[in-house]
Amino acid sequence: xxxxxxxxxxxxxxxxxxxxxxxxxxxxxxxxxxxxxxxxxxxxxxxxxxxxxxxxxxxxxxxxxxxxxxxxxxxxxxxxxxxxxxxxxxxxxxxxxxxxxxxxxxxxxxxxxxxxxxxxxxxxxxxxxxxxxxxxxxxxxxxxxxxxxxxxxxxxxxxxxxxxxxxxxxxxxxxxxxxxxxxxxxxxxxxxxxxxxxxxxxxxxxxxxxxxxxxxxxxxxxxxxxxxxxxxxxxxxxxxxxxxxxx
Amino acid sequence: xxxxxxxxxxxxxxxxxxxxxxxxxxxxxxxxxxxxxxxxxxxxxxxxxxxxxxxxxxxxxxxxxxxxxxxxxxxxxxxxxxxxxxxxxxxxxxxxxxxxxxxxxxxxxxxxxxxxxxxxxxxxxxxxxxxxxxxxxxxxxxxxxxxxxxxxxxxxxxxxxxxxxxxxxxxxxxxxxxxxxxxxxxxxxxxxxxxxxxxxxxxxxxxxxxxxxxxxxxxxxxxxxxxxxxxxxxxxxxxxxxxxxxxxxxxxxxxxxxxxxxxxxxxxxxxxxxxxxxxxxxxxxxxxxxxxxxxxxxxxxxxxxxxxxxxxxxxxxxxxxxxxxxxxxxxxxxxxxxxxxxxxxxxxxxxxxxxxxxxxxxxxxxxxxxxxxxxxxxxxxx
Numbered sequence: 308x309x310x311x312x313x314x315x316x317x318x319x320x321x322x323x324x325x326x327x328x329x330x331x332x333x334x335x336x337x338x339x340x341x342x343x344x345x346x347x348x349x350x351x352x353x354x355x356x357x358x359x360x361x362x363x364x365x366x367x368x369x370x371x372x373x374x375x376x377x378x379x380x381x382x383x384x385x386x387x388x389x390x391x392x393x394x395x396x397x398x399x400x401x402x403x404x405x406x407x408x409x410x411x412x413x414x415x416x417x418x419x420x421x422x423x424x425x426x427x428x429x430x431x432x433x434x435x436x437x438x439x440x441x442x443x444x445x446x447x448x449x450x451x452x453x454x455x456x457x458x459x460x461x462x463x464x465x466x467x468x469x470x471x472x473x474x475x476x477x478x479x480x481x482x483x484x485x486x487x488x489x490x491x492x493x494x495x496x497x498x499x500x501x502x503x504x505x506x507x508x509x510x511x512x513x514x515x516x517x518x519x520x521x522x523x524x525x526x527x528x529x530x531x532x533x534x535x536x537x538x539x540x541x542x543x544x545x546x547x548x549x550x551x552x553x554x
Numbered sequence: 555x556x557x558x559x560x561x562x563x564x565x566x567x568x569x570x571x572x573x574x575x576x577x578x579x580x581x582x583x584x585x586x587x588x589x590x591x592x593x594x595x596x597x598x599x600x601x602x603x604x605x606x607x608x609x610x611x612x613x614x615x616x617x618x619x620x621x622x623x624x625x626x627x628x629x630x631x632x633x634x635x636x637x638x639x640x641x642x643x644x645x646x647x648x649x650x651x652x653x654x655x656x657x658x659x660x661x662x663x664x665x666x667x668x669x670x671x672x673x674x675x676x677x678x679x680x681x682x683x684x685x686x687x688x689x690x691x692x693x694x695x696x697x698x699x700x701x702x703x704x705x706x707x708x709x710x711x712x713x714x715x716x717x718x719x720x721x722x723x724x725x726x727x728x729x730x731x732x733x734x735x736x737x738x739x740x741x742x743x744x745x746x747x748x749x750x751x752x753x754x755x756x757x758x759x760x761x762x763x764x765x766x767x768x769x770x771x772x773x774x775x776x777x778x779x780x781x782x783x784x785x786x787x788x789x790x791x792x793x794x795x796x797x798x799x800x801x802x803x804x805x806x807x808x809x810x811x812x813x814x815x816x817x818x819x820x821x822x823x824x825x826x827x828x829x830x831x832x833x834x835x836x837x838x839x840x841x842x843x844x845x846x847x848x849x850x851x852x853x854x855x856x857x858x859x860x861x862x863x864x865x866x867x868x869x870x871x872x873x874x875x876x877x878x879x880x881x882x883x884x885x886x887x888x889x890x891x892x893x894x895x896x897x898x899x900x901x902x903x904x905x906x907x908x909x910x911x912x913x914x915x916x917x918x919x920x921x922x923x924x925x926x927x928x929x930x931x932x933x934x935x936x
Contacts, residue, residue: 373846374930394850401848408933412843416563428556429848473847 308346309353309529311538315346320513321370321481322346326379327536328365339365341536343379347481352507352514354524357533363517364485366533370515371404371483372396384480401429405474409486411466413458419445419469420454426477444472447510448502464495471502481513482506488523500526557853561860568833572865575829579869579909580876582822586815587877587905588884591895593811597798605767606635607667608774609796610760613787617642619756620786628760631776633769638663639757643740645708647698654694656708656738658745658758667763670729677702677724685744688720691735693894695725706738713749732896761793819912826916830862834920841924842932851925858921859914866913867906874905 313324323345330337339362347353355363368374369381372388380389388399405426406412413422423444427437445451448468458466467487474482487503488496500523506512507528516527524530531538565572610628612618620639628637641658661682665673673681673689681687690700700706700722709717720740728735746754764773774790781788791799834841841854878897885895 368930371846373933397845397848397850400846406843406846408843412839412933414560414563414840414843416567417560421559421563425560425844426847428560434556 308348309351309531310346311344311531311540313344313346318348319346320349320351320384321515322380322382323370324380324382326366326369326381327377328362328369328374329377338536340369340376340533343537345531345538347513347515349513350507350511352504352526352528353516354527354530355515355517355533355538356519356521356524356530361533362536363533367483367485367515367517371406372400401426401477403480405477405479405482407467407470407474407482407484407487409489411458411463411470411490413466413469413473415458418455418457419450419461419472422458422469423454423472423476425473430477440476441472444476445469447475447506448472462495463491464498467491467495467499468502471499471506475506475510475512481515484514484516484518486518487516488518488520496520496523557857557860561857561864564833564837564857565861565864571829571833575826575865576869576872578825579822579866579912580873582818583870583873583905583909584877584880585818586908587874587897587901588881589811589815589818590901590904591877591881591897593808594898594901595895596807605792605794606764606770607793608762608764608770608777608790609793610762610777610788610790611796612759613778613789616759619753619758620760620788622755622757624781624786624788625757625760627780628762628777631773631780633765633773633776634762635765636663636666636763637760638667638763639742639760641742641745641756641758642712643708643710643738643745644712645710647706647708652698654691654697654736654738656740658742659739660742660757664739667761669763670733671726672729673724673726681723681741684721684723685741686718686720687723687741689724689726689739690722691737692725692727693735694738695722708738713745713753716748718748732894732898736894762790819908822912823916826862826866826912827919829865830858830917831920831923833861834858834924838924838927838932842927842929845927845929846933855921855925858924859917862917862921863910863913866909866916870906870909870913873909874902877905878902 310319315322323343326340326343326345327338328340330339343366355366357363365374369376370383372391376389380387382388383403386399386403388396391399413419414425417425420441423441424437427440430437432440442451442454445454448471450465450468450472453461453465458469461469467490471487484503488499491499503514503516504526507514514527516523518524529540531540610620610624612620619641622639625637625639628634638660640660643656643658645656646652647654665671665678671691677689681689688706690706695701702722702724704722705719706722707717707719726735726737726739762773762777764770770792774792777790778788844854845851881895881897888895
């Protein structure tokens with residue numbers, strides 16, 4: 308059960324407490340996040356929505372350990388990441404976070420196989436073990452037969468599938484998706500969302516997703532809106548959206 | 555190495571740029587090696603000089619002659635094992651461009667002093683019996699395709715001028731690697747009979763062999779003191795110091811070579827550094843993704859350095875291979891103008907070291923930049 312009022316217990320997979328993030332632009336301070344609280348259980352699928360500049364991506368970066376908050380704490384599976392050094396945070400990301408970006412961000416000179424293998428190069432797995440993991444991940448996303456293709460030889464939807472395979476191959480604690488369907492047509496977007504739903508439903512993955520698209524957000528278990536630096540429960544239920552009542 | 559394919563794939567992503575960068579490295583290495591070989595050729599005289607030999611010249615200058623009677627006086631100084639004397643002949647064989655050094659030698663003592671320059675005994679005894687005999691260094695003999703028994707016509711403008719034919723009685727080899735095999739030796743007695751009266755019974759300089767190299771300073775001082783305040787004051791120095799002074803007559807070769815070498819070094823550093831900086835800037839977002847998925851800053855620095863070092867090594871090896879082929883050809887073309895050009899193993903290793911250093915230095919700044927980038931900002935560039 309997702310909570311945004313800080314009332315979640317210690318058993319939550321992700322606990323965010325009193326999170327502030329302030330940027331300084333020129334002489335002006337911009338308070339992007341202000342006293343934000345969030346509790347996420349394992350297996351949750353959450354969509355973050357909000358207008359541009361509301362801090363959705365900032366929140367995702369903080370949860371993924373790519374940025375540090377101005378104040379407050381983030382605890383994931385018992386580890387408080389806000390106190391970690393940069394090097395420890397890098398190691399933590401490798402173990403716990405899978406990233407799915409809007410523009411796929413594959414390495415264009417590597418094949419699909421080699422792109423998916425990248426996170427495993429940081430582990431002690433043997434070459435054979437890495438091969439098994441990569442083949443499994445590519446099978447899950449339905450691209451086992453495209454493993455030797457380069458990104459330029461794949462469609463946008465297929466590239467995003469490779470990105471998803473790369474994100475899950477090391478079996479991270481949770482996945483962060485930043486507009487995963489933002490660069491795709493509706494059909495490909497539906498396929499990607501079906502795949503993400505499968506990761507949640509079949510593989511019990513915890514997924515936090517930023518999106519502008521209410522149809523995409525409606526497929527999440529919970530939609531949270533960022534308003535004035537804090538999270539509020541979503542007004543877009545799956546039923547509303549599917550009935551054409553999205554705001 | 556599990557990162558091999560990542561490094562190789564990044565290296566090969568812009569093939570034209572890679573080829574041009576490796577090519578510029580290779581050409582710079584050829585130039586670097588050539589300069590190093592020339593420098594080494596000029597300093598080889600000092601390196602191969604006998605530690606147990608002194609050279610005695612006139613205090614006024616090398617062209618001022620010394621009396622032949624000084625030989626016995628030098629021989630009498632304690633610590634002197636043998637003394638020989640030489641004259642600069644300054645002749646021309648067929649054409650002035652066929653330059654090689656000709657020395658009038660003292661046959662009785664030459665082999666006792668210049669022990670590393672070896673002439674077979676039978677050839678030497680023929681030379682001793684032949685007033686117009688000559689001994690050529692193996693390199694000079696090979697250069698003009700001379701063989702024993704040939705008559706070698708030499709014209710000279712010194713000592714009243716004239717032309718003489720000399721009989722090639724022998725060919726000497728140097729026992730020291732890189733030793734001078736370019737000289738041409740003539741008999742002092744024949745020379746002495748044919749020069750003007752002012753030059754008769756003189757030596758151009760003396761070469762003194764010592765009992766021990768430890769005696770060098772003492773004996774040099776004793777020789778100069780012996781002839782102090784005479785009409786023919788001397789300047790005695792070790793053979794190595796003499797060779798260094800001789801090389802300086804050509805100008806400050808070392809400074810010239812170091813200047814050109816420095817320009818080559820910095821140009822190469824800038825060219826490779828610029829190529830690496832562009833390469834890193836082009837894939838900032840990719841490097842940011844690597845950082846996001848858990849690659850450390852040090853790993854990113856390692857990738858950039860590995861790329862620049864591989865480029866440098868490939869260019870370096872190619873350049874050294876080209877130099878290995880080209881330098882003997884250039885050496886033959888410059889015979890007579892420059893000492894023998896030898897590309898030694900140590901120079902090849904120096905070249906590899908130079909390439910590695912430039913490779914590492916050129917990748918360092920872009921690599922540090924990539925290592926320290928803010929992942930969040932870099933991801934926004936996508």
